[in-house]
Amino acid sequence: MSWSVGQVSGFAGVTIRTLHHYDRSGLLSPSERSPAGYRLYTPADLARLQQILFYRELGFPLDEIATILADPQSNALDHLLARRDALTGQIARLQRLVEVAERAIEVRGLGIDLTPEERFEVFGDVVFDLSYATEAHLKWGDGDGHQEALARAATHSKEDWRQLMAEAAVWRAKLLAAFDAGLAPDGEQVLRLAEEHRQHIARWFTPCPPEMHARIADDYETDARAFALVVPPGEQRPGLAAYLRAAIRANAASTDVGAAGAAG
Structure with missing residues (x-):
């Protein structure tokens, strides 16, 4: 029978098109032909x-x-075991994307209350990547500091953001100058810049203990989206x-040491 x-x-x-493709590629070619020359498939x-x-x-x-x-x-x-492992990884990633999407809805609800024109005017080249914001929410969301930072950000006025960004620009210029001058990252001047950055976070968003500041800094090196919030891509250096x-x-290490000494 055929x-x-x-x-x-x-x-x-x-689809017939798919079957023809399988035939042309040699993956599955009908074994028989009708008297009129049409392809016929056997049970095999x-x-x-x-x-x-x-x-x-x-x-x-x-x-x-x-x-x-x-x-x-x-x-x-x-082959099946390898495919199972790959599918398991895909499922985990898809589940994470669902969670990111759900968190994104929450983050949008706490968004910065500025029009697109005002955002461009205030933030300039600094880009807030929503994918990073939502992943950061997943990473830090259970902490009180992250919740407070979002809440305080939502209350900032346009003038608040203008002042915040102006302060950040001055600090960034000093950081770039220190880097271009080849100053050691653990030298006194650069340590002061690091402390200024920590105080900036505390002043505008949430208390930022040295240990938290160090964890935030880890993202700067491993995630370009995080670093772009501090230094716009056009100003970055390798x-x-x-x-x-x-x-x-x-700075976190020296601050911890100083705090321990004061406590002693």
């Missing part, structure tokens, strides 16, 4: 199609499916993010 392309397409749920062909569709449903690319089916000695279990992180961590 079946035409149209018949197989109908009961297998595969359908069994092979069933395997192909099974692997396709699992997301295997066609070339890997061809490899599995071409070698009867091939260990299909190894190595500047690591330089700032080193300065903040050195």
Whole structure:
């Protein structure tokens, strides 16, 4: 018994175009021909199609499916185990994206109350990446400091943001000058800049203990979106993010030592 392309397409749920593609690629070619020359699929062909569709449903690319089916000695279990691990990772990422989307809705509800024109006027080249904001919310959201920072940001007026950004610009110019001059990140002048940055966060957003400041600085080196909030891409230099992180961590260490000495 044999079946035409149209018949197989109908009961297998595969388009005729897909079957023709499988035929051209050599993945599944009908074994028989009708007297009129039409392609006909045998039961063995359908069994092979069933395997192909099974692997396709699992997301295997066609070339890997061809490899599995071409070698009867091939260990299909190894391929399945690898695919299972990949699918598990994809599921985890999708679940995280759902959570990020849900948090993004919350973050938008606490957004900065400025028009697009006012945001451009106040922030200039500093870009607030929503994907980073939502991931930061996932990372820091359970902490009181993060919640307070969002709440205080939501209450800032346009003039508050203008002053905040002006202070940040002055500080940034001093940071760039120190970096360009080759000053050591743990030198006295650069440590003062790191402390100024910590106090800036505390003044405008939330109390920022040295240990929290150091963790924030880690993001500056590992995530370009975080560093862009401090230094716009057009002003950045290679190595500047690591330089700032080193300065903040050195300041955190010296601040902790100073606090311990005062307590003693």
